[in-house]
Amino acid sequence: MKRLEGKVAAVTGGSHGIGAAAVRRMAEEEASVAILDCLDDEGESLARNLVSKGLDVAYWHCDVSREQQVKEALDGVADHFGSLNVLVNNAGIAGPNKPTHELTEEEWDSVQNVNVKGVFFCTKHAIPHMKKAGEGSIINLSSIYGLISAPDVPPYHASKGAVRLMTKTDAMLYAPDRIRANSIHPGFIWTPMVEGHLKSTGEDLEEAKRATAALHPLGHMGEPDDIAWGIVYLASDESRFMTGSELVIDGGYTAH
DSSP: OOTTTTOEEEEETTTSHHHHHHHHHHHHTTOEEEEEESOHHHHHHHHHHHHTTTOOEEEEEOOTTOHHHHHHHHHHHHHHHSOOOEEEEOOOOOOOOOOGGGOOHHHHHHHHHHHTHHHHHHHHHHHHHHHHHTOEEEEEEOOGGGTSOOSSOHHHHHHHHHHHHHHHHHHHHHGGGTEEEEEEEEOOBOSHHHHHHHHHTOSOHHHHHHHHHHTSTTSSOBOHHHHHHHHHHHHSGGGTTOOSOEEEESTTGGGO
């Protein structure tokens, strides 16, 4: 299919998990896609694999917590592909699983630097390219924990709540420029980040997986493709009347 023909997308944290699934599905739908990540071996390997299949994909090293790296990467993407009209702010970390009173300032800041400041930097430096293109779609990966909370990982929950409202602000600010902004709120998706989080609980991993799956009315965790198809939809003109909205893909988690 050609749902994204003519689109140029940048995906942060694009080398693995949800990011890699989004890169693959967007490229299959005829978008030109830039992988932005700090994991150079994984990112370059994914790009080579997809290029070998005839897809238009390239890799840029980018630490989203460093503004100059973000600017250089996004300028490079626009130069390489000729424009930039889709940004997927997917890069994120879980951070330490400690109660609030045990967290250090450094632990708190490390999560906000990636999950919040990274979204700010990428949006800031994508907007000029989208204005030049005459349109844009910003897709911010929040979480079910941008809508509700739980008694764990306070820095992560705070960051995802921030991303949700940043999305709404930018949706209103840039609507006159035909730039849309929407957030996606995944439930537990089986990715390296979720695996790391479950291991941090100290429980047996298989037992933790079963317990986490049971939190979803559908009875299982999601797969990266479950979110990637939502990203494709928000990147496409199919969602042209959608901005400032939350796309919840959570197996029913927040329906409790």
